[in-house]
Amino acid sequence: MSIIENIRIAIFSIKTNLMRSVLTMLGIIIGVASVIAIITVGNGGKDYIVNLINEMNSNTVTLQVASNAETDEYITSEDINKIKNVDSISYVSPMVYRFCSASSSENKALCFIMAGNADLKQLMNITILKGRFFTADEYRNASNVCVIPEIGAMTMFGKMDCLGESITIKVNGQSRVLKVIGITNTDITATSGDTSNTVERFEERAAELEGDFGESMSSTNMIALVVPCTVTDQLIGRSGLYQMIYLSSNDSSQLASIGNAAKNILYARHGNFGSDTYSVVNMESYANLADKIINILTTFIAGISAISLVVGGIGVMNIMLVSVTERTREIGIRKALGAKTSAILLQFLTESVILCLIGGVVGFILGVALAAIVAAFAGIPIAIKLSTVVIAVGFSSAVGIFFGIYPARKAARMLPIEALRRE
Amino acid sequence: MSLIEINNVKKIYNPGENEVRALDGVSLKIENGEFVAIIGQSGSGKSTLMNMLGLLDKCTSGEYYMDGVDVSKMDDDELSDIRNKKIGFIFQGFNLIPSLTAKGNVELPLIYRGMKKAERSELSTKALEMVGLGQRMDHLPSEMSGGQQQRVAIARAVAAKPPIILADEPTGNLDSKSGAEVMKIIKDLHNGGRTIILITHDNEIALEAQRIIRIHDGRIVEDKTNP
Incomplete structure (x- = not known):
């Protein structure tokens, strides 16, 4: 059959x-x-x-310090210089997030500050529409300058062209007057890999920040600013210690290796091999x-x-x-x-x-x-x-x-x- | 060596108090080329004997040799093989598969023998022509008369050229004309050298055979040569 x-x-x-x-x-x-x-x-x-x-910031690697790390394990400016010496690493910058209040002659707003060194422009893919990004010198000298997205410019000054205008920010009771040197059309909060919940955190912080305004914030404006991290260091009162850095390579196949190279430098310099102090987050791991x-x-x-x-x-x-x-x-x-x-x-x-x-x-x-x-x-x-x-x-x-x-x-x-x- | 030899075969249904002895110690020898009629009334055990001889059922006790081989201890698949190669069945109710054509039905035993398609087709065509149905090979059983269906069944029984033809009341469901035709074919098969075992309750049909075995209450009561 x-x-x-x-x-x-x-x-x-x-x-x-x-x-x-x-x-x-x-x-x-x-x-x-x-x-x-x-x-x-x-x-x-x-x-x-x-x-x-994969399309988002695919060339950027984020390196974080564990939240339970000691202060002497934080990444220092010297660490960053050493990391920058690695051949395959093209850009390195600290990444500092800060919430504060901001005011101009025209308006007030809640402000999300993103701070780093001059490499941040490349790391965050920030496009400058008018003016310029801050320079390495301005970073070193902690110059009181800032880059503002165009939406923020409209909020604070009611106009796009606000180069040279002043914005006063207030952190921990200290205030600083920043000069606008550049206007960008990049949505800063969206391009940062780790800030998907920024707005939420922003709103959580709103209540705390109300004190700085001294009035109700029911009709709160929100803006974002990019400033040299040396400025935020001074405001916070902690110099050259960072919990997060961004690094990138021109060769995207090197992402995993530059993350590890940077990690090894940090472990070597801080003598804490074997601990889980430093961890690498890149987009690939998000994709996975x-x-x-x-x-x-x-x-x-x-x-x-x-x-x-x-x-x-x-x-x-x-x-x-x-x-x-x-x-x-x-x-x-x-x-x-x-x-x-x-x-x-x-x-x-x-x-x-x-x-x-x-x-x-x-x-x-x-x-x-x-x-x-x-x-x-x-x-x-x-x-x-x-x-x-x-x-x-x-x-x-x-x-x-x-x-x-x-x-x-x-x-x-x-x-x-x-x-x-x-x- | 006899073609078929059974010794003291018993078939007992419901062993115990209400037991029915369908076969109660039957011994029988059938030689190659014989035409044997087994005759008896309904309930005499003749159908049980036929099922036993055709290896369709297993006996409760006794021995069965076919060509000297003990078939009473064979398993299901070995029995299938013996039935396929040695026995051609002609049933009272024809037992054709309704969904298959005349030719499809005749080819069945050849398929189970593992025969190639061309050979199958040749043998089945020949068998159908032999029973006079060369023109109706592609008809379904439902499109044929009872006599024609029984002739298809005969063609199926002989197509694979088995040595034994086992016919159980082959004319029982037929009118007298068709019945006569079927009996003629069976006699021709005998004349061609086949061993025929015919089971019937009809004395007249039994008289066509060379040897008549009468069975009653599960026992052989007469075994005589037909003069």
Whole structure:
């Protein structure tokens, strides 16, 4: 009894009971379609998010000092100079965030200060529309200068062109008058990798800062400023000690290695090898994290939809049992004429596998179509992978074999005379 | 060595208090080329004997040798193999598979023998022509008369050229004309050298055979040569 013969018998039997077969397949179709749709959308979404993350600041590495580190483990200006000497590192800057109040002759605002050295321009991809970024000299001399995004300029001065104007900032009761030397159109808060929750923190701090204004901040304006970190050092009263630095390389393949090189320099200079004081965060690790989260989600949801496959499989088993009962006499005849147990087993197994495979193929097409519709609405690409096809085909034939074995065995083990007696 | 030899075969249903002895110690030898009629009333045990001889059922006790080989201890698959190679069945109810054409039905035992398609086609065509159905090979059983269906069944029984033809009331469901046609074919098969075992309740049909074995209450009560 050849496989082709079995397939012919199976297709014939499916065709004879077309309505019943289609209804049975429906269970498999729905199961496979939902699994495929979820995996396809999940893969597409993953590609999309990973690309998105890779596009952001992909050449920047963030190096952080652990929050429980001692002050003498903080990164110093000398550390930064040493790190800058590494060949593959092109830019290094401290990164200081600070919240304060700001006022101009025209207006008041809550202010998010981002401070670093002159390399910050390159590290943050800051585009200057008017004026210039602060220089290395201004950094060294702690010059009272600042770069302001155009939105902030509108808020504080009601005009874009505010070069040379003054902004007074107040930190810990100390105030400083800064001269605007540059206007940027870069959204500073968005380009900094670690400030996704800046606005939230900003709002948390709003209450504390109210004291500096001496009045209600219910209609609070918010601006951001970029200043030399030497200025913030003086305001905070802590000179040349940093908890976070940014570094970058012109060669993006070097990102992991420059992060480690910088880390090793820090451990060597602070003599705290073996501790977890310094850690590297780059966009790649964010991308990996996103990848992981989406994988878990996809697997989870696909697992839930796999339950419908099991339900569909039970439907197949049910129909195969009916088929066996209906054709008991046929089984008896076949056995009388010399069919071995294995031949009968194979015949019924083939039928259930074909039932499931057809369901699997239809379900796959339907699932991809469903994914395309969902993806079109969500604005993400769909990604059909070979593994998805393999899963669809594999899953449905596995269901066919698993749920087909019981009825097939039942058929194959009948004594010919018992089967022949049955009407 | 006899083609078939059974010794003290018993078939007991519901062993215990309400037991039914369908066969109660039957011994029998059938030689190659014989035409044997087994006759008895319904309930006499003749169908059980036929199932036993055809290896469709297992006896409760006793021995069964076919060509000197003990077949009573064989497993399911070995019995399938013996049935396929040595026995052609003709049933009262034809037992054709309704979804297969005449030719498809005749090819079945050849498929299970593992024969190639071309050979199968040749043998089944020949068998169908032999029973006079060369023109109806592609008909489904439902499209044929009872006599034609039984002739398909005969073609199926002989296509693989088994030495033994086991016919269980082959004319039971047929009108007298078709019945006569079927009996003629069976006699021709015997004349061609086949061993025929015919089970019937009809004395007249039994008279076609060379040897008549009468069975009653699960025992052989008469075994005579037909003059």
